Amino acid sequence: MFIDRNSRPTDIPEPPTPDDVARAFAVPLLTLIEQDSLEEASIGTTSQTQTVTRTQERRLVMASATISYTLWRNPADRDDPANLAELSETMRASLDREPERPLPEWMHRTRERMRYPSLWEAVRTTHIIDASAVAWYTPVNALVEHVNYVVMNTFREERVRGRLPGELLGRVTEKAVEHGIPISIDGTDVPGMRIDTDPHVLGLGADLGDRILSVVIARDSLPFVDLALTTRRAPAHD
Structure with missing residues (x-):
């Protein structure tokens, strides 16, 4: 999203929420x-288009939405220091x-969430609108891409070499994908996939026909998270 640096922060619209x-x-x-x-914190969306040769119009061929969460290690006492993220002194001073x-x-809420650990871009739903246009984008490819993307962006100090965007060390490949892994969705186990070879994250995925699911969770967050999934209901407008 382009932000005019001369505009007032109060004029910047709130990004779409998970409900939106x-x-x-x-x-x-x-x-x-x-x-x-866990508490849903934000959602990001991406899309891919293709040019129709005859009309030169752009048409949507694939879209995805990815949910991030705030993690509470001790949800019974949110004031417990155990809930705080490991931040640099500079970052903590900036937030203070x-x-x-x-x-x-909405910016105040975002600033406050930065004090706490997050499951960044953890659960992604991908909708393939035209399979012929993105035949290369298989469920396996989706999971591998998601794992590498999260590692590249959240473990930069440990895993990325060189200037931005840098080179990801130990990138996972399709060879790392295990098949036949049960994943609970809406209370029922479905056949899924798993990447359990990365030292920093666990990846899960499933081909759901009309959707591709991929999940990437940092290993140090796994003891606090139930990995069962559910369909996220779209609430009615107020």
Whole structure:
């Protein structure tokens, strides 16, 4: 999203929420089941288009939505320091300072969430609109890409070499994918996939026909997370 640096922060619109995206997405989204240790924090969307040769129009061929979560290690006491993320002194001091300019409420919420660990871009729902246009994008490919993307962006110090964007060390490949792994969705086990070879994250995925599911969770967060999933209902407009 382009942001005019001369604009006031209070003029910047709030990004779409998970509810907003769930209402607009062409297929039902998936999310981790409701649990005390997790709270949906944000959602990101991407899409891929293709040019129609005859008309030169762009048409949508694939879209995805990815949910991030705030993690509570001790949800019974949210003031417990165990819930805090490991931040640099510089980052913590920045969050403790009052903003130099007035911020909208959604930015204050975002700043506050930065104090706590997150499952960044953890659960992705991909909708293939035209399979012939993206034949290369298989469920296996989707899981491998998701794992490498999360590692590249959240374990940069440990796994990335060189200037931005850098080179990911120990990139996983399709050879790492195990098949026939049961994954619980809406209370029923479905045949899925797993990548359990990366030292920093666990990856899960499933081909659901109209959707591809991929899940990537940091290993140090796994003791606090139930990996069962559910269809995320799209709430009605207020």
